[in-house]
Amino acid sequence: MPITYTSGEQIEVYRFSIPVTVGVPLLALFLQAFLPRRLTFLSYLDLPLLVTIFFAMARRNPISGLFTGAAIGLVQDMLGPYPIGIYGIAKTVVGYGASSLGAKLDVENAGARLLVTLGFYLVHAAVYFTVARGMVNLTLNWSWSRGILAGFANAVVGVLLYFVLDKFKQRT
Amino acid sequence: MESVLGRYRNLTILVGVLFLQVLGLAVQVKRSADAEHTRLIRVWAVNLITPFERGLVWAQNGSSNLWHNYFFLRGVRAENRQLKEQIEQMRLEQVRLSEDAIQAHRLQSLLAFKEQFIAKTVAAQVIGTSGMDLSRSIYIDKGDNAGLKPDMAVITVGGIVGKVWIVYPSTSLVLMINDQSSGVGAMTEKSRLQGVVRGTPNGELILDRVMSDETVAPGETLLSSGGDRIFPKGLPVGRVSKVSPGREMFLNVQVKPAADLSRVEEVLVVTEKQERQPVAESGATVRAADILAQRLPSVPEKPPAVARTAVPGGATGHGPGTVAKPQGNGAGKPPAVAGTAGTSPKTTTGVAVPAGRNVAGPGGMNGISIEEQPATSGDALKAVVQKTGAGDSAPSGGAATPRANSAKPNAAANSTSKPANPPAKPATAQPNVTSPPANPQPPATEDSPH
Numbered sequence: 029m030p031i032t033y034t035s036g037e038q039i040e041v042y043r044f045s046i047p048v049t050v051g052v053p054l055l056a057l058f059l060q061a062f063l064p065r066r067l068t069f070l071s072y073l074d075l076p077l078l079v080t081i082f083f084a085m086a087r088r089n090p091i092s093g094l095f096t097g098a099a100i101g102l103v104q105d106m107l108g109p110y111p112i113g114i115y116g117i118a119k120t121v122v123g124y125g126a127s128s129l130g131a132k133l134d135v136e137n138a139g140a141r142l143l144v145t146l147g148f149y150l151v152h153a154a155v156y157f158t159v160a161r162g163m164v165n166l167t168l169n170w171s172w173s174r175g176i177l178a179g180f181a182n183a184v185v186g187v188l189l190y191f192v193l194d195k196f197k198q199r200t
Numbered sequence: 201m202e203s204v205l206g207r208y209r210n211l212t213i214l215v216g217v218l219f220l221q222v223l224g225l226a227v228q229v230k231r232s233a234d235a236e237h238t239r240l241i242r243v244w245a246v247n248l249i250t251p252f253e254r255g256l257v258w259a260q261n262g263s264s265n266l267w268h269n270y271f272f273l274r275g276v277r278a279e280n281r282q283l284k285e286q287i288e289q290m291r292l293e294q295v296r297l298s299e300d301a302i303q304a305h306r307l308q309s310l311l312a313f314k315e316q317f318i319a320k321t322v323a324a325q326v327i328g329t330s331g332m333d334l335s336r337s338i339y340i341d342k343g344d345n346a347g348l349k350p351d352m353a354v355i356t357v358g359g360i361v362g363k364v365w366i367v368y369p370s371t372s373l374v375l376m377i378n379d380q381s382s383g384v385g386a387m388t389e390k391s392r393l394q395g396v397v398r399g400t401p402n403g404e405l406i407l408d409r410v411m412s413d414e415t416v417a418p419g420e421t422l423l424s425s426g427g428d429r430i431f432p433k434g435l436p437v438g439r440v441s442k443v444s445p446g447r448e449m450f451l452n453v454q455v456k457p458a459a460d461l462s463r464v465e466e467v468l469v470v471t472e473k474q475e476r477q478p479v480a481e482s483g484a485t486v487r488a489a490d491i492l493a494q495r496l497p498s499v500p501e502k503p504p505a506v507a508r509t510a511v512p513g514g515a516t517g518h519g520p521g522t523v524a525k526p527q528g529n530g531a532g533k534p535p536a537v538a539g540t541a542g543t544s545p546k547t548t549t550g551v552a553v554p555a556g557r558n559v560a561g562p563g564g565m566n567g568i569s570i571e572e573q574p575a576t577s578g579d580a581l582k583a584v585v586q587k588t589g590a591g592d593s594a595p596s597g598g599a600a601t602p603r604a605n606s607a608k609p610n611a612a613a614n615s616t617s618k619p620a621n622p623p624a625k626p627a628t629a630q631p632n633v634t635s636p637p638a639n640p641q642p643p644a645t646e647d648s649p650h
Binding site: 163 | 403
């Protein structure tokens with residue numbers, strides 16, 4: 029039974045086996061690339077982002093979180109048409125933020141996870157658009173309706189996904 | 201200093217990692233817009249993901265084929281019959297369209313127009329997406345090895361899909377037209393109003409830069425204008441779904457894509473285009489008369505009945521047995537009417553149907569209703585023949601309706617002026633004109649527009 033105290037001394041930190049550490053992000057990237065062609069509504073999801081948030085919150089280590097986010101984001105950039113680094117920067121920020129938050133708050137229950145995921149989805153989108161428009165000069169427009177809808181969809185799927193991924197946690 | 205860095209170690213590393221990525225981005229942006237300098241790492245990433253995608257697509261197709269080709273054959277026979285009927289109808293439609301195209305080409309050649317033609321295409325299968333929820337791009341299973349290059353047009357039978365963006369050895373990334381960063385030069389089919397079709401954040405299409413004083417009707421078809429030098433002119437882009445006032449002086453024109461972009465599975469990549477002057481051909485290779493002639497043997501001979509069906513036409517001044525109304529075919533050319541109808545000697549010509557679509561306007565096959573073609577070919581012709589009576593009874597005294605009469609005046613001339621291309625069956629070529637036209641019209645001349 030994991031201890032989910034928010035006290036800095038009693039906080040539970042988890043680790044993951046190497047196959048899970050490498051395989052889950054790769055699987056998320058693969059599914060993100062493969063599934064939306066078959067199930068269109070899945071294009072609203074950002075599975076790599078959910079995996080980034082999960083690992084960051086579980087490890088509760090900001091450095092580990094930011095590197096996880098950077099790695100996943102950069103691979104995602106490599107698969108896309110835009111310059112490499114836009115998703116990398118956005119997910120680095122999210123990884124750092126989620127792990128910092130996980131170190132301070134109880135993020136083990138479903139309600140907290142829902143809100144945290146929704147919040148970080150919006151943070152991710154904000155950083156992404158800032159970089160894409162400000163640095164790379166991409167002509168992207170933000171849609172609030174899509175953003176909010178996608179945020180909630182990611183939050184709900186994220187809560188379910190986290191419960192599945194909880195099975196792979198190992199106590200340190 | 202060390203103590204400060206140690207105290208803010210996490211933050212320092214975050215800033216460092218972000219700085220490195222920003223630096224990398226800046227280098228990419230400064231060098232060029234293309235992805236050539238990041239090609240190697242992109243190839244690694246793509247090679248990491250796409251083999252699994254290919255495998256899954258292959259397995260999916262295999263199981264799907266097994267199901268559809270062996271287990272799920274119920275209804276195939278009926279579908280086959282339906283498709284055959286469709287082919288018959290489309291062949292007739294093709295004749296009309298080819299005649300129109302020939303005419304257009306002739307006019308274009310007169311005006312020395314240059315046109316882009318799709319010379320070569322490569323078929324490819326969609327295997328995945330870029331994995332970005334904000335980008336509309338797909339991976340296809342053909343790349344450099346198949347001769348693909350960036351900026352090649354990607355299309356389907358339905359319409360435009362996008363353009364090749366990044367090419368890898370065995371795969372390519374295609375930027376779809378509903379991506380926010382893509383743009384297609386488009387024009388409306390009827391009013392020829394030009395604009396740029398762009399994607400929106402929601403993955404929809406809009407026709408951009410249309411002034412508010414222009415008129416764009418919902419339902420109007422958009423075609424590629426060719427102005428972007430990527431998509432050949434005239435390919436279907438979409439259909440206007442909604443028009444509303446937009447920002448400033450522009451209209452907000454929403455477009456429904458012609459190709460189903462969310463479900464596209466197979467695409468064609470235009471690998472070669474030719475720009476040449478259209479060559480006016482001397483005539484159609486297949487005529488509607490020939491097509492009908494092929495269908496003749498299945499027609500039961502019912503001459504008296506046919507003649508009787510024409511009786512109502514007696515009101516127009518023709519007695520029973522009057523089976524031909526040459527002027528009803530627009531130009532009033534008896535041989536043309538008989539020849540194009542191509543029916544048996546005792547049947548009739550002038551196969552116009554009052555409400556029908558004029559299938560072969562310039563091809564000399566006026567007034568054949570596609571919509572009213574019955575199920576089988578034998579029945580089809582029977583019905584066509586029987587409908588002749590209705591055509592004969594047109595108040596104008598002609599065999600065809602006003603719509604049929606509105607056919608191009610060269611319609612009859614087309615068939616009369618082509619002795620080298622007679623109907624396939626000699627019997628059908630015999631005109632059976634039994635009465636002169638009630639309202640003789642001047643014959644179409646050879647120099648009339650074709």
